[in-house]
Amino acid sequence: xxxxxxxxxxxxxxxxxxxxxxxxxxxxxxxxxxxxxxxxxxxxxxxxxxxxxxxxxxxxxxxxxxxxxxxxxxxxxxxxxxxxxxxxxxxxxxxxxxxxxxxxxxxxxxxxxxxxxxxxxxxxxxxxxxxxxxxxxxxxxxxxxxxxxxxxxxxxxxxxxxxxxxxxxxxxxxxxxxxxxxxxxxxxxxxxxxxxxxxxxxxxxxxxxxxxxxxxxxxxxxxxxxxxxxxxxxxxxxxxxxxxxxxxxxxxxxxxxxxxxxxxxxxxxxxxxxxxxxxxxxxxxxxxxxxxxxxxxxxxxxxxxxxxxxx
Numbered sequence: 001x002x003x004x005x006x007x008x009x010x011x012x013x014x015x016x017x018x019x020x021x022x023x024x025x026x027x028x029x030x031x032x033x034x035x036x037x038x039x040x041x042x043x044x045x046x047x048x049x050x051x052x053x054x055x056x057x058x059x060x061x062x063x064x065x066x067x068x069x070x071x072x073x074x075x076x077x078x079x080x081x082x083x084x085x086x087x088x089x090x091x092x093x094x095x096x097x098x099x100x101x102x103x104x105x106x107x108x109x110x111x112x113x114x115x116x117x118x119x120x121x122x123x124x125x126x127x128x129x130x131x132x133x134x135x136x137x138x139x140x141x142x143x144x145x146x147x148x149x150x151x152x153x154x155x156x157x158x159x160x161x162x163x164x165x166x167x168x169x170x171x172x173x174x175x176x177x178x179x180x181x182x183x184x185x186x187x188x189x190x191x192x193x194x195x196x197x198x199x200x201x202x203x204x205x206x207x208x209x210x211x212x213x214x215x216x217x218x219x220x221x222x223x224x225x226x227x228x229x230x231x232x233x234x235x236x237x238x239x240x241x242x243x244x245x246x247x248x249x250x251x252x253x254x255x256x257x258x259x260x261x262x263x264x265x266x267x268x269x270x271x272x273x274x275x276x277x278x279x280x281x282x283x284x285x286x287x288x289x290x291x292x293x294x295x296x297x298x299x300x301x302x303x304x305x306x307x308x309x310x311x
């Protein structure tokens with residue numbers, strides 16, 4: 001919709017350069033046209049009540065082949081950071097101060113999914129209980145990268161990720177976990193498989209952020225500053241930095257695999273997810289863009305495939 005980043009903030013008008021104040025920069029009729037082009041094929045919205053400026057919503061579920069997909073709008077209701085939290089970097093959404101207190105930016109009134117979508121997830125989790133459950137969204141629900149754009153741009157926290165606001169993130173993960181769902185997302189310019197933690201490491205849902213087809217115009221790196229592996233590392237890969245970590249918001253995450261730009265096709269490629277209804281399991285595949293999968297010995301990115309339980 002003509003913006004590099006979106007904090008939709010319930011459809012308000014954005015007036016700041018880059019829109020960190022929240023809302024939409026362009027005319028609502030244009031925004032609605034873009035959304036119609038991108039989402040008109042979906043089932044009807046769970047609750048079609050428009051947000052501000054008459055902008056519509058599309059969050060819904062799609063039951064297909066014994067799999068129940070919850071399709072979220074994790075950017076439409078999300079609060080913009082500018083003016084709401086202390087700025088601690090060159091941009092309102094970039095925190096460059098490693099000494100800041102993450103609790104200082106998790107403030108009352110800040111929103112991620114919003115009450116409407118949380119209510120939707122509650123209802124969705126109790127219906128079609130014989131189907132496998134998958135949540136689809138734009139962005140991963142944690143800070144899954146350390147370096148952004150160029151190697152000299154290390155951020156302590158990125159407010160464009162859905163690791164913030166932390167309270168909203170945890171509310172969403174609790175409902176996804178309760179539904180025994182896996183989470184599939186994009187947007188982060190860095191493929192990852194993460195076991196989310198809410199109260200403890202590993203007590204949340206599995207999440208697969210798939211790679212971009214083209215990934216070298218704004219690359220990201222998973223690269224802990226101390227270059228140490230976390231507790232409980234993934235011993236099924238040669239990747240050096242797996243295991244339990246706190247992201248820049250103090251969210252608990254267990255990194256199982258990641259694709260930094262030094263890899264094949266600069267990290268560009270695609271994800272495939274195999275859902276096994278009999279075993280109630282999901283297998284995540286992550287393929288470099290130029291690999292011919294029909295050839296014997298075709299290799300996925302290091303660390304994949306990964307099979308996880310959906311029970």
